[in-house]
Amino acid sequence: MKRRTLLRATGGAVLGGSVGLAGCLDQFSDSESDNTDSHDFPPEYETETFNGQTVPFAPLEDVAEWWEDDEAYFVDTRTQPQYDEAHIEGAVFSPAPDGLESSDPVSDWGTDTRIVTYCVCPIAQAGQRAAVLLDNGYTDVYGLADGFNPWRENGHPVESNDGQASLSTYEIEGETDPADAGEYALAVHPDTGQREASRIDANGGYELSLHFVDVPDSSLLELRTPSYELEGTIEEFSSATVRA
Structure with missing residues (x-):
């Protein structure tokens, strides 16, 4: 990668500015309590x-x-x-x-x-x-x-509400602390607010499939796991496994 800015790493120094993602990843976090009193649905679901x-x-x-x-x-x-x-x-x-x-x-x-x-x-x-x-x-x-x-x-x-929109798909693979397993990796395009999330596996790995509208691969992306926040271009993040 030519450039990648580490915005925050748990237990480490802050090397970049504020990412503006405070609370954004939290919306994907599971609570410790499990409310199983949901409505009836087929048991195979x-x-x-x-x-x-x-x-x-x-x-x-x-x-x-x-x-x-x-x-x-x-x-x-x-x-x-x-x-x-x-x-x-x-x-x-x-x-x-x-x-x-x-x-x-x-x-x-x-x-x-x-x-x-x-x-x-x-x-x-x-x-x-x-x-x-x-x-x-x-x-x-x-x-x-x-x-x-x-x-x-x-x-x-x-x-469609926008017949001129151009959809692009990008694939990002990353690794974070295995302690983050079950939580989410989140990618955000800050200019438009478009985002995608992916659950982190038991080994700390994750795969993000971005489906963004009118966003070229030269665009800056904010990438967050519970252990780190990074800023870089989509091209950089999709060219190699992402690690803090």
Whole structure:
């Protein structure tokens, strides 16, 4: 890599300026408590815990059937540029974790509405938004297990608010302290707020698949794990394994 700035490393010196990510990664952290009193769902559905709330993830085939039969409302939990580029037909924009500060479309829905949240990662942001909805009293909430990309790639209905947008995909592999296992690595494009997250594995490794709109690989990216914060270009981060 030609340049990479270490913004913060746990137990180390600060070598760069403030990244402006305070609290951003925290939205992906699991609580120690596990609320298993979620709604009924098929036992074969996989679940993940977000902030103490158990979230079921419905497989693509079930969610596609719900869409066809008009049996669910859909929530895109990503960022505005990503939503505008393409989203599930009929889905509303209500970003993770808490939705819009005012006039969030979900607030008009009854608490017994079947809701499917989705992102690309494929579960981090969808799970966070679903967990908040369950905490807020909604009783029939699911994440889309496979994420938005398989929906799109399999020809299920999508629509766009920006026909000129250009979508780019970048892959980043990194390593952090194995003690961070189960937490999340987070990549943020600060100029647009676009972000992607990935859970850290038992060995401290993570893989981030970035699906950013109108963001070239020369753009600065902020990368954070519980153990470090880095700033560099997408090209730099995607050219070699990222380590603090």
